[in-house]
Amino acid sequence: MMHRIHSSGSPALGAVSALWLAFIPAFIAGAANAESDGLQAQSDPAGRADTAAAEMTGDDDAPGARLDRVTVTASKREESLEDVPISMTVIDQDMLRQGRGRTLADMQQLVPNFSFDEAGTAVITIRGVGGGGRNIGFDPRAGVYLDGVYIGQSQSLGMPLFDIEQVEVLRGPQGHLFGRNTISGAVNITTRAPAAQPEARVRLVAGNESTYEAYADASGPLSDRITGKLAIAAETRDGHTRNLFDGRELEDLDRISLRGQLSFNPTDRLAASLYLDYTDIEQTALLGQPVTDLFDTPFENSLNPSGLLPPRRVDFNTTPFTNNELYGGSLNLEYAFDSGHRLTGISGFRKVEQQRQNDTDYSANDLMRINFDDEFEQWSQEIRLISPDHGRLRYLVGVYLLNEDADTNRRATIGQDVLALVPLPPGAPVPFAPFGPAFGLAPGAVAPAVANVETENYAVFASFDLDLLDRLTLSAGLRFTREEKSIVFDLDGRQSGGLQIGNLDGFRDSRSDNELDPTVSLTFALTDTTNVYARYAQGFKSGGWNVDFLNVAQVATGFGFDTETVDSYELGIKGVSPSGRLRFDLAGFYNEFDDFQVFQFVPLGGGAAVLQLRNAAKVETIGLDGSLTWQPTPDLRLTGNFGYVDAEFKRFPGGGPGGADLSGNELAAPDLTAAAIAEYTLPAMLLAGQWSLYAEYSYRDSFFSGASNDPTFERIDSRNLVNARLEYRHRAQRFAASLWARNLFDNNFLNTRGRDFLGNQFVQYGEPRSYGVELIHHF
Numbered sequence: 001m002m003h004r005i006h007s008s009g010s011p012a013l014g015a016v017s018a019l020w021l022a023f024i025p026a027f028i029a030g031a032a033n034a035e036s037d038g039l040q041a042q043s044d045p046a047g048r049a050d051t052a053a054a055e056m057t058g059d060d061d062a063p064g065a066r067l068d069r070v071t072v073t074a075s076k077r078e079e080s081l082e083d084v085p086i087s088m089t090v091i092d093q094d095m096l097r098q099g100r101g102r103t104l105a106d107m108q109q110l111v112p113n114f115s116f117d118e119a120g121t122a123v124i125t126i127r128g129v130g131g132g133g134r135n136i137g138f139d140p141r142a143g144v145y146l147d148g149v150y151i152g153q154s155q156s157l158g159m160p161l162f163d164i165e166q167v168e169v170l171r172g173p174q175g176h177l178f179g180r181n182t183i184s185g186a187v188n189i190t191t192r193a194p195a196a197q198p199e200a201r202v203r204l205v206a207g208n209e210s211t212y213e214a215y216a217d218a219s220g221p222l223s224d225r226i227t228g229k230l231a232i233a234a235e236t237r238d239g240h241t242r243n244l245f246d247g248r249e250l251e252d253l254d255r256i257s258l259r260g261q262l263s264f265n266p267t268d269r270l271a272a273s274l275y276l277d278y279t280d281i282e283q284t285a286l287l288g289q290p291v292t293d294l295f296d297t298p299f300e301n302s303l304n305p306s307g308l309l310p311p312r313r314v315d316f317n318t319t320p321f322t323n324n325e326l327y328g329g330s331l332n333l334e335y336a337f338d339s340g341h342r343l344t345g346i347s348g349f350r351k352v353e354q355q356r357q358n359d360t361d362y363s364a365n366d367l368m369r370i371n372f373d374d375e376f377e378q379w380s381q382e383i384r385l386i387s388p389d390h391g392r393l394r395y396l397v398g399v400y401l402l403n404e405d406a407d408t409n410r411r412a413t414i415g416q417d418v419l420a421l422v423p424l425p426p427g428a429p430v431p432f433a434p435f436g437p438a439f440g441l442a443p444g445a446v447a448p449a450v451a452n453v454e455t456e457n458y459a460v461f462a463s464f465d466l467d468l469l470d471r472l473t474l475s476a477g478l479r480f481t482r483e484e485k486s487i488v489f490d491l492d493g494r495q496s497g498g499l500q501i502g503n504l505d506g507f508r509d510s511r512s513d514n515e516l517d518p519t520v521s522l523t524f525a526l527t528d529t530t531n532v533y534a535r536y537a538q539g540f541k542s543g544g545w546n547v548d549f550l551n552v553a554q555v556a557t558g559f560g561f562d563t564e565t566v567d568s569y570e571l572g573i574k575g576v577s578p579s580g581r582l583r584f585d586l587a588g589f590y591n592e593f594d595d596f597q598v599f600q601f602v603p604l605g606g607g608a609a610v611l612q613l614r615n616a617a618k619v620e621t622i623g624l625d626g627s628l629t630w631q632p633t634p635d636l637r638l639t640g641n642f643g644y645v646d647a648e649f650k651r652f653p654g655g656g657p658g659g660a661d662l663s664g665n666e667l668a669a670p671d672l673t674a675a676a677i678a679e680y681t682l683p684a685m686l687l688a689g690q691w692s693l694y695a696e697y698s699y700r701d702s703f704f705s706g707a708s709n710d711p712t713f714e715r716i717d718s719r720n721l722v723n724a725r726l727e728y729r730h731r732a733q734r735f736a737a738s739l740w741a742r743n744l745f746d747n748n749f750l751n752t753r754g755r756d757f758l759g760n761q762f763v764q765y766g767e768p769r770s771y772g773v774e775l776i777h778h779f
Contacts, residue, residue: 065580065581065631065633065634066579066580066581066631067576067580067581067582067583067629067631070090070583072084072088072090072168073168073188073190074086074088074168074170074174074177074188075177075396075463076177076344076384076386076396077386077389077394077396078389081574081583082529082530082531082574082575082576082583082585083523083531085475085521085522085523085531085533085535085572086170086171086172086174086535087170087171087172087570087572087585087587087589087625088168088169088170088171089110089111089112089114089168089169089627089641090166090167090168090169091107091110091111091166091167091169092164092165092166092167093161093162093163093164093165093166093192095110096110096161096164096167098679098694098696098725099677099694099696099723099725099742100723100725100740100742100770101161102160102161102162102235103157103158103159103160103161104116104122104124104144104157104161104167104187105118105122105158106161107161107167107169108673108698108700109675109696109698109721109723110641110675110677110696111169111641112625112626112627112641112642112643112673112674112675113126113127113128113171113623113625113643113644113645113673114126114169114171114185114643114673115130115669115670115673115700116157117130117751117752118158118285118751121134121154122154122155122157122158123140123154124140124141124142124144124157124184124185124187125142125184125668125669126141126142126169126171126172126184126185127171127172127184127185127589127591127621127623127625127643127645127647128621128623128645128646128647128667128669129141129183129184129591129593129596129619129621129647129667129669130142130184130668130669131597131599134154134548134599135408135546135547135548136374136376136406136407136408136451136453136547137451137453137487137544137545137546137547137613138544138546138547138597138599138613139152139180139181139541139542139544140152140153140154140181141181141183141184141541142182142184142185142186142187143174143178143179143180143181143182143185143186143187144156144157144186144187144189145178145179145186145187145188145189146159146189146191146277146328147189147190147191147275147330147332147346148330148332148346148348148382149328149330149346149348149350149380150178150179150180150348150350150378150380150402151328151350152179152180152181153352153376155324155326155352155354155374155376156324156326156350156352156376158281158324159257159277159279159326160233160235160255160257160279161189162215162231162233162257162259163191163192163215163217163229163231163233163259164189164190164191164192165190165191165192165193166190167187167188167189167190168186168187168188168190169185169186169187169188170182170185170186170187170188171184171185171587171589171625172184172185172535172537172568172570172589172591173185173517173519173537173538173539173566173568174186174537174539175479175481175517175519175537175538175539175540176461176463176477176478176479176517176518176519176537177396177461177463177477177479179380179382179400179402179457179459180402180457180459180481180483181540181541181542182539183539183540183541183564183566191259191261191275192217192219192229192231193227193229193261193263193273194219194220194227194228194229194261194262194263195219195220195227195229196220196221196227197220197221198218198219198220198221199218199219199220199778199779200216200217200218200219200778200779201216201217201776201777201778201779202214202215202216202776202777202779203215203216203774203775203776203777204774204775204776205772205773205774206772206773207237207740207770207771207772207773208769208770208771208772209237209238209239209240209770210236210237210238211236211237211238211770211772212235212236212237213233213234213235213236214232214233214234215231215232215233215234216231216232217229217230217231217232217259218230218231222262225264225265225266226262226263226264226265227262227263228260228261228262228263229259229260229261230258230259230260231258231259231260232256232257232258232259233255233256233257234255234256234257235253235254235255235256236252236253236254236255237252237253238252239251239252239284240312240767240768241286241289241312241313241314241765242312242313242314243314243315243316243319244309244313244314244315244364245314245315245316245317245364246319248284248319249284250284250286250314250319250320251283251284251285251286252283252284253281253282253283254281254282254283255279255280255281255282255283256279256280257277257278257279257280258276258277258278258279259275259276259277260275260276260277261273261274261275261276262274269335269336269337270333270334270335270336271333271334271335271336272331272332272333272334273331273332274329274330274331274332275329275330275331275332276328276329277326277327277328277329278326278327279324279325279326279327280324280325280326281322281323281324281325281326282321282323283321283322283323284319284320284321285320285321285322285356286314286320286764287320287358287754287756287762287764288752288753288754288756288762288763288764289309289311289312289313289314289762289763289764289765290314290362290363290760290761290762291308291713291753291761291762291763292713292759292760292761293363293422293423293760294361294363294422294423294758294759294760295423295424295425295758295759296425296755296759296760296761297423297424297425297426297759311748311765312765312768314362315363315364316359316362316363316364317359317363317364317365317366317415318357318358318359318366318369318415319357319359320356320357320358320359321355321356321357322354322355322356323354323355323356324352324353324354325351325352325353325354326350326351326352326353327350327351328348328349328350328351328378329348329349330346330347330348330349331345331346331347332344332345332346333345333346339388340387340388340389340390341385341386341387341388342385342386343383343384343385343386344382344383344384344385344386345381345382345383346380346381346382346383347380347381348378348379348380348381348382349378349379349380350376350377350378350380351375351376351377351378352374352375352376353373353374353375354372354373354374354375355371355372355373356371356372356374357369357370357371357372358370358756360412360756360757360758360760361415361422361758361760362756362760362762365415365417365420365422365435366415366416366417367414367415367417367418367420367422367435367758368412368413368414368415368757368758369412369413369415370410370411370412370413370549370757371410371411371413372408372409372410373408373409373410374406374407374408374409375406375407375408376404376405376406376407377404377405377406378402378403378404378405379402379403380400380401380402380403381399381400381401381402382398382399382400382401383398383399384396384397384398384399385397385398392466392467393464393465393466393467394464394465394466395462395463395464395465396461396462396463396464397460397461397462398460398461398462399458399459399460399461400457400458400459400460400461401457401458401459402455402456402457403454403455403456403457404454404455404457405452405454406452406453406454406455407451407452408449408450408451408452408547409448409449409450410448410449410450410548410549411446411447411448411449412446412447412448412449412496412501412549412757413444413445413446414436414441414442414443414444414445414446414495415443416443416444417435418434418435418436418437418441418442418443419434419435419436419437420434420435421433421434421435422434422435422438424438425759438498439497439498439499440497440498441495441496441497441498441499442495445495445496445497446495447491447492447493447494447495447496447499447501447549448490448491448492449489449490449491449492449547449548449549449550450489450490450491451487451488451489451490451547452487452488453485453486453487453544453545453547454485454486455483455484455485456483456484456485457481457482457483457484458481458482458483459479459480459481459482460479460480461477461478461479461480462477462478462479463475463476463477463478463519464476464477470525471524471525471526472522472523472524472525473522473523473524473525474520474521474522475519475520475521475522475523476518476519476520476521477518477519477520478516478517478518478519479516479517480514480515480516480517481513481514481515481516481517481540482512482513482514482515483512483513483515483542484510484511484512485510485511485512485542485543485544486508486509486510487507487508487509487510487545487547488506488507488508489504489507489508489545489547490504490505490506490507491503491504491507491549491550491555493549493552499551499757500551500552501549501550501551501552502550502551502552502553502554502555502556503555504550504555509545509560511542511543511544511560513540513542513543513563515540515563515565517537517538517539517540518536518537518538519535519536519537519538520535520536520537521533521534521535521536522534526573526575527575527578529575529576529577529578530573530574530575530576531573531574531575532571532572532573533570533571533572533573533574534570534571534572535568535569535570535571535572536567536568536569536570537568537570538565538566538567538568539565539566539568540563540564540565540566541563541564541565541597542563543560543561543562543563543564543597544560544561544613545559545560545561546559546560546561546612546613549757554612559613561597561613561614561615562595562615563595564593564594564595564596564597564615565593565594565595566591566592566593566594567591567592568589568590568591568592569589569590569591570587570588570589570590571587571588571589572585572586572587572588573585573586573587574586574587581630581631581632582628582629582630582631583628583629584626584627584628584629585626585627586624586625586626587624587625587626588623588624589621589622589623589624589625590620590621590622591620591621591622592618592619592620593618593619593620593621594617594618595615595616595617596615596616596617596618596619596649597613597614597615597616598612598613598614598615598616598652598655598707599612599613614655616649616651616652616655616662616707617650617651617652617653618649618650618651618652619647619648619649619650619667620647620648620650621645621646621647621648621667622645622646623643623644623645623646623647624642624643624644625641625642625643625644625645626641626642626643627639627640627641627642628640628641634681635680635681635682636678636679636680636681637678637679637680638676638677638678639675639676639677639678640674640675640676640677641674641675642672642673642674642675643672643673643674644671644672645669645671646671647666647667647669648664648665648666648667649662649663649664649665649666649667649707650663650664651663652665652707655707656707656708657708660708662707662708662709665704665707665708665709666703666704666709667707668703668704668705668706668707669703670700670701670702670703670716670718671701671703672699672700672701673698673699673700673701674698674699675696675697675698675699676696676697677694677695677696677697678693678694678695679692679693679694679695680692680693681693684728686728687730687731688731689728689729689730689731690728690729690731691726691727691728691729692725692726692727692728692729692738693724693725693726693727694724694725694726694727695722695723695724696722696723696724697720697721697722698720698721699718699719699720699721700718700719701718702715702716702717702718703715703716704716705752705753705754706753706754706755713753713755713761714753715753716750716751716752716753717749717750719747719749719750719766720747721743721747721749722743722744722745723740723741723742723743723744724740724741724744725738725739725740725741726738726739726740727739727774733778734777734778734779735775735776735777735778736774736775736776737773737774737775737776738773738774739771739772739773740771740772740773740774741769741770741771742767742769742770742771743766743767743768743769743770744769744771745769746768746769747766748765748766748768749765749766750763750764750765750766751764751765751766752764
């Protein structure tokens with residue numbers, strides 16, 4: 001793996017990786033005479049049964065009467081959640097399973113000021129700002145990390161959250177410790193480590209719409225010093241949108257995932273872990289259901305006499321699909337010195353391949369389709385030295401290197417029905433005309449867009465925590481980043497006729513950014529279990545290029561965009577009550593973004609639209625987020641969370657159609673998100689087990705999907721969702737059976753609205769009600 005890093009085209013990355021490997025023999029030799037077996041953590045399966053039994057007794061002194069301690073690694077060392085001066089939410093595997101959460105998209109009910117939308121491109125929005133990479137020239141704002149390795153490409157975010165330990169969602173810029181472009185927040189995913197004792201489990205799910213899922217994992221020691229784990233997941237589901245053209249159900253899903261891990265302790269000071277994962281996702285993913293005809297014309301003025309189709313009904317001659325193949329691995333090495341310092345190295349490799357197809361005319365006519373083939377290959381290396389966890393001064397220093405090679409091959413293809421009559425834009429000489437002759441298009445004509453973007457990211461970083469007083473701690477961090485990008489872009493619009501796609505022949509460009517991002521916070525312990533803090537942080541998102549089907553005007557005027565920066569301020573309080581039954585956190589924030597990168601379809605007039613990436617002058621977000629978890633008895637746990645954000649363009653002159661001033665308009669995010677969760681357990685006479693009732697309610701406020709804030713075509717109404725589960729658990733926690741429902745009351749809601757190349761406006765509906773059964777067995 002290290003040799004391939006060197007050969008991937010990044011000499012600096014390979015050199016540092018080789019240097020890290022050279023350290024390993026010295027570490028092993030230096031620790032050969034030390035005591036063994038000091039690094040392996042022991043787990044006790046029997047302890048789970050004892051805890052479960054205690055919870056069912058109703059004894060206030062039982063473990064279940066107090067909330068469990070939550071340990072996080074947001075600061076690259078293990079700390080209690082309450083001690084980290086960052087607004088964050090931690091979700092474990094059981095919390096996800098209870099609400100049928102399988103991917104990051106399903107976490108929205110559990111995390112305040114967090115949303116995940118997908119209209120062809122996955123977009124994570126944190127505290128009002130999102131944005132995802134529809135094309136390879138535009139990076140996401142939220143960084144996502146799997147076992148310490150950056151996986152932030154939008155095409156990667158559909159991976160399943162199975163066999164994980166927990167997910168930490170950090171709000172606000174986290175650039176001083178996390179890899180790149182964490183300007184809105186970071187999602188830190190940690191998988192389950194191999195167990196010290198043999199264990200295995202199987203989970204089976206069956207539900208409506210032919211939903212079938214199987215999960216299995218096995219873990220345990222392979223020798224005195226090696227433990228291993230293997231996990232597999234297979235999921236399949238029929239679609240819930242009917243295509244009237246051929247009767248096929250769209251939005252189905254077939255997903256297979258594998259995860260493996262080997263942990264090796266050659267000495268009591270050196271630990272090595274190898275992680276591998278693979279996911280294949282195939283689905284007839286629907287970009288959206290049209291609500292206008294071509295060129296923004298209403299359906300009632302078109303050849304469709306029935307007007308709009310009912311929800312989840314389309315009439316496409318071309319089947320849309322999205323196929324993703326994701327795989328990668330990492331090697332984590334950690335050496336513990338006599339002084340208590342730890343040296344950690346993480347070498348990572350990721351590969352993403354995506355194929356997408358969409359019916360661009362959104363009709364039964366074969367007029368135009370678009371195919372995307374995108375591929376990302378990434379190598380990364382992080383090395384950091386961490387001081388002991390005790391003492392008045394605690395610090396961390398490190399280096400980070402990343403090489404990403406991204407390729408895209410996109411094709412806009414004219415279909416065979418070029419003589420089909422289509423509606424023309426208002427003001428045209430006639431209301432209808434044959435599609436091909438009206439725009440000078442021939443059947444089978446192709447407009448290709450082929451590009452490569454290479455990114456080199458180099459960073460050095462450091463942070464420290466200094467106890468100024470017994471109850472007052474100063475924390476500071478600094479990261480210097482140099483990011484270099486280069487592009488090669490070929491665009492051939494010679495056969496695009498009146499659609500006016502531009503031409504680029506071997507276009508080459510490069511850019512670089514040098515950024516210094518500080519973070520500083522002050523934490524005061526009100527009590528032994530409650531802290532208040534103030535935090536300031538800077539972050540940046542590098543510029544790039546709009547690598548898409550550009551029109552002639554965009555090619556002529558340029559299609560690059562500049563670096564975006566943020567200044568973030570946060571005040572918070574977090575803690576646990578003295579009884580240990582109540583955990584709470586509340587944070588207020590203010591963020592100011594300069595040169596905010598906006599990704600939008602802009603009408604060109606005459607009903608056509610073009611995809612535009614530009615920099616808005618200034619964006620401001622202000623708001624609150626908080627959560628409360630209360631365990632009044634061992635049998636009842638209540639959780640609530642809420643997020644409020646006011647996100648708007650403070651200055652965006654010329655940002656709208658026809659040069660309209662969008663200053664004062666809202667960003668595409670709900671002002672209010674909230675959730676309430678209740679879990680109640682009671683003894684069951686059957687086999688001395690217990691019943692568990694889980695209910696989850698979430699609310700999302702209405703918002704506008706686009707920067708123009710059009711009340712007719714950009715408004716997304718508020719939505720209310722309820723998820724529920726009734727489960728029986730065996731006393732020894734070896735067996736469980738449950739009935740579950742998601743979107744219990746079948747709320748018919750929209751996820752997003754959009755506009756496509758030929759002027760069709762579309763909506764995307766959320767998933768309808770689903771329900772089923774689940775069986776779990778621990779061996």
